Amino acid sequence: MPNETLNSGKQILDADGNGIVDSFEEEFSQAPDTGAGVESLGWGQEYAGSAEEAPAEFESQYQDESASTGTIIPFKKPVNPTTENPTTLESGDIVLAEVATSEPAFKEFDFARLQWQANVIKRIAGQVRNLSKFSEMASEAIGEEGIAGKIIGQIKAARSNAA
Amino acid sequence: MAEKSLEELFWETVSGWSYGIKNYPGEIYPELVYQVVKELGEDIRLAIKCELIIDLMKIVQEFTAAAKFLTPEKELAFNVLAQLPKPSDLKTENQLFALAQAIDSVERKIPGAIERLERKWGHITQRAA
Numbered sequence: 001m002p003n004e005t006l007n008s009g010k011q012i013l014d015a016d017g018n019g020i021v022d023s024f025e026e027e028f029s030q031a032p033d034t035g036a037g038v039e040s041l042g043w044g045q046e047y048a049g050s051a052e053e054a055p056a057e058f059e060s061q062y063q064d065e066s067a068s069t070g071t072i073i074p075f076k077k078p079v080n081p082t083t084e085n086p087t088t089l090e091s092g093d094i095v096l097a098e099v100a101t102s103e104p105a106f107k108e109f110d111f112a113r114l115q116w117q118a119n120v121i122k123r124i125a126g127q128v129r130n131l132s133k134f135s136e137m138a139s140e141a142i143g144e145e146g147i148a149g150k151i152i153g154q155i156k157a158a159r160s161n162a163a
Numbered sequence: 164m165a166e167k168s169l170e171e172l173f174w175e176t177v178s179g180w181s182y183g184i185k186n187y188p189g190e191i192y193p194e195l196v197y198q199v200v201k202e203l204g205e206d207i208r209l210a211i212k213c214e215l216i217i218d219l220m221k222i223v224q225e226f227t228a229a230a231k232f233l234t235p236e237k238e239l240a241f242n243v244l245a246q247l248p249k250p251s252d253l254k255t256e257n258q259l260f261a262l263a264q265a266i267d268s269v270e271r272k273i274p275g276a277i278e279r280l281e282r283k284w285g286h287i288t289q290r291a292a
Contacts, residue, residue: 117189118198125183134172138209141169 173210177203177222184229193234196226197242204246211248211265214257218268219243240269244276249284 125131167175180199184191203222210217223240244266253259269276 114194114198117187117195118202120189121180121183121187121195121199122202123183124186125179125181131176131179134169134176134206135209137169137172138206138213141213142209 169210169213170215173206173215173217176206177225181225181229184226191230191233193230193238196230196234196239200226200239200242200246207243207246207265208248211261212253212258214255214261216261216264219265220268220272223269237273240273240276241279244269244280245283247280249287 122131180203184196184199187195207217207219207222220240222243223236227234227236227239247262247265250259250262253262266276266280
């Protein structure tokens with residue numbers, strides 16, 4: 001059981017007696033006040049200066065460290081892909097398609113709402129196909145004349161044959 | 164299982180996005196689809212840099228159908244065009260060729276695409292100067 005001395009605000013110890021946070025003040029004084037929080041959610045640089053406009057519920061409920069665009073959607077239960085859409089899904093795909101419909105209360109921050117909705121789509125899309133796979137391979141291929149050159153060579157050859 | 168080519172992976176990505184749009188549990192409206200196009204933009208730029216020749220209108224048609232035709236095709240096409248890299252960001256002849264082919268795929272269906280991009284790139288060049 002961690003030894004929490006929250007009242008003092010100076011020391012929180014883990015089970016082994018190691019300090020976790022020396023002081024809340026220190027932790028927060030180190031946080032840059034540049035809207036980086038917004039960027040970490042993947043909302044785009046143009047919104048970096050509007051961190052204080054982000055609804056608190058958005059940050060606390062929808063932040064996802066693993067997703068590149070930064071939001072997590074509260075899925076309720078897994079859906080069997082073989083019955084969900086047998087023509088699109090592949091065997092072995094893990095699909096959690098039932099998305100919570102209770103959206104956060106975005107009243108004035110329409111961009112956040114838009115991004116949140118886009119991320120719902122990304123979640124659904126990403127569970128069917130690995131959206132990051134192309135980016136990974138393409139990044140590797142850039143500069144590697146072998147792969148890119150081969151593809152373009154094939155296309156050119158096909159076109160000249162057709163002509 | 165044979166490794167998939169970049170081209171196959173690219174179109175799988177597009178299909179994934181289409182599936183996401185199609186199965187979105189709320190109301191689909193144009194701005195939301197444009198936001199998805201923006202998300203896809205990175206992959207489009209990577210594809211061009213990898214010298215892949217992509218039919219942008221195929222993306223437009225897939226997304227339009229997935230959005231139940233609630234998004235005007237022409238506007239969606241121009242949104243997709245906006246994701247293309249600037250010619251000055253490309254280094255090889257093959258990349259430029261891939262870019263030209265991608266633009267041409269839209270121009271053939273929606274005349275004015277090239278003109279619009281030239282204007283955009285002109286603005287960027289002027290601002291940079």
